Amino acid sequence: MHLRPILRTLGSVRRPHFKNKFASMSTSIKVEQNGVDAKISDPNLSLPLxxxxxxxxxxxxxxxNRQKKGLELIASENFTSVSVLQCLGSCLTNKYSEGLPGARYYGGNQVIDQIELLCQKRCLETFSLDPNLWGVNVQPYSGSPANVEAFTALIGSSRGRIMGLDLPDGGHISHGLMAQKKRLSAASIFFETLPYHVNMQTGLIDYEELEKSAKNFRPDIIIAGVTSYPRTLDYKRFKEIAVANDSYLMADMSHISGLVAAGVIPSPFEYADVVTSTTHKTLRGPRAGVIFYRKGVRSVSKSGENIMYDLEERVNAAVFPGFQGGPHNNAIAGIAAAMRLASTPEFKNYQTRVLSNCKQLAETLKQLGYKISTDGTDVHMLLVDLRPINLTGSKAEFTLQTIEIACNKNTVPGDKSAMNPYGIRLGTPALTTRGMQTQDIVVVAEFIHKGLQLALDAQKVSGPKLVNFKSTLTKDPIFADRVRILKKEIEDFAEQFYIPEQ
Known part of the structure; x- marks a missing residue:
């Protein structure tokens, strides 16, 4: 990353030259700023990093350098655009703006208001939403805060009931994770949570079990959202179950929002009452979150009277002052920039290639002898089940990391321990952003195969303990040399591909 160009985006201040690395705090120097002489009381503020x-x-x-030389296969990661990076490194980070546009608790927000309103408008347009039927709050700091804020908006603080996909089956920690004797996430701490599951044989969501559990549990919210489930969701079925139990349907599309925006997979908006998302995964925006909420008629009473949604005020109040203070205006501008790009034909082409690359990755790994959970993928990610080769996800992740392939260990359906899973999760958004095509993904799959075979060979020498395995892989001269050779091969391959940067 070359940081000097970043300074050019921050204004037209000409930096003075100093004899010493750090100038005295008491020094007062005049510089030209926008054609006017301006005083700098602390010259250190103008120094480049x-x-x-x-x-x-x-x-x-x-x-x-690590990002350029490595292969990023973590499904929740991506490379954002130069325009988003410019927003994040802009003067917008200087401004405090608690409240909403037109109703701030600080003065001087007339431009910030325009930016936030533009961001809201673009969010709705990107997902083809009617502003009379949908609204959006763009202030959540990220996805997990957005989820807790949405829960609070929908059911308050009365220990309402929530159902989400179990973490070992592909759900997210913010959807209500609990251990046997401990509540682990904010959702389970502040609300009553019950997980639903996948079918252990197919790895697919068991909608019949969900229907039965919901009938008994009577949840206030049913979450249709995943973090490591490689198939599309049946939102229509989710909605039917929610309606039958007078539950809100909340879709967390954090992983798939870019795919939804491009129209290459089904959208949750036709069925959900509330939709949350991060903006930095398949959307390629800044690290931030958004909450979409319905407006207008929710249902019709037995007497024929319209029952209206009242979510706008509740969502906004849950975000501020409920859980947050001043919004991150630089991130909100970054969301606006990302949404503009997400509305282009190039973005749809990108998402189409994300899907084809992921399918190619799954197919090639299957041909190389690996078991793919659910036997494939509909989205941007897949799960490799390593139980047939008796390799833990931790050992696989560590080995691949040593050769510059980034992935994460992950539970697979039927895993006995979430702390020691036998799977890895792989995703193609970041590699596709770098310009990789299906033929390149075949090469990537072969690199993964070489890495996993290296891990199996090291395990034969080290035995089962992870600490001994790591030592063998990195300190044994034979294995260290194999790591070095394979790492160099991968770095040479990766450096052929572009990364957007300032």
């Missing part, structure tokens, strides 16, 4: 903080600058560049 490489001068102001060489230690941190070196680490940022180290991470930049």
């Amino acid at each position: 490489e001068v102001a903080d060489p230690e941190l600058y070196a680490l940022v560049n180290q991470e930049s």
Whole structure:
């Protein structure tokens, strides 16, 4: 990452030259700013990062090099655009703006209001939503806060009931994770939660079990959302179950929102009451969250009277002052920039390639002898079940990391322990952003295969313990040399592909 160009986006201040690395705090220097002489009382504020903080600058560049030389296969990661990076590094980070456009608790927000309203407008347009029927709050700091804020808006603080997909089966921690004797997520701490599951034989969501459990549990909210489930969701079936139990249907589309925006997979908006999402995964935006909520008629009473949604005020109040203070205006601008790009033909083409690349990855790994959970994928990610080769996800993740392939260990249906899973999750959004096509993904799959075979060979020497396995892989001269050779091969391959940066 070259940081000097970033400074050009932050205004037209000409930096003075200093004899010393850090100028005296008491120094007062005049510089030209927008054609006017302006005083700098603290010259250190104008220093670029490489001068102001060489230690941190070196680490940022180290991470930049890692991203360029490695293969990012973590399904929740992506490379954002230059326009989003410019928003994040802009003067918008300086402004406090608690409240909503037109109703702030601070002055000086006339431009910030325009940015947030533009962001809201673009969010609705990107997903083809009628502003008379849908609204959106763009202030959540990320996906998990957005989920808790949505829960609070829908059912308050009365320990309402929530059902979400169980974590080992592909659900997200924010959907209500509980251990046997401990509530682990905010949803389970503040609300009563009950998981639904996948069928252990097929790995697919068991909608019949969900229907029966919902009938007994009577949830206030049913969540249709996943973090490691590689198939599309039957939103119509979810809605039928929700209506039968007078439940709100909340869709968490954090992983798939880019695919939904491009229209390449089914949308939750036809059926859901509330839709939450992050903006940094398949949407390729900043690290932030959004909450979409319905407006207008929710249902009709037995007497024929319209029952209206009242979610706008409740969602906005749950975000601020319920859980947050001032919004991150630089991130909101970044969302607006990302939504503009998500409305282009190029973005739809990108998402189409994300899907074809992921299907190619699944097919190639199957041909190489690996078991793919649910026997394939409908979306941007897949799960490799490593139980048939007796390799834990932790060992697979560590081995692949040593050769510059980033993925994450993950539970697969039927895993006995969420802490020691036998699967890895792989995704294609980041590699597709770098320009990889299906033929490149075949090469990536072969690299993964070589890495996993290396792990199996190391395990024969190290035995079952992870600490011994790591030592063998990195310190045994034979294995360290194999790691070095394979890592160099992968780095040479990865550096052929583009990463957007300032």
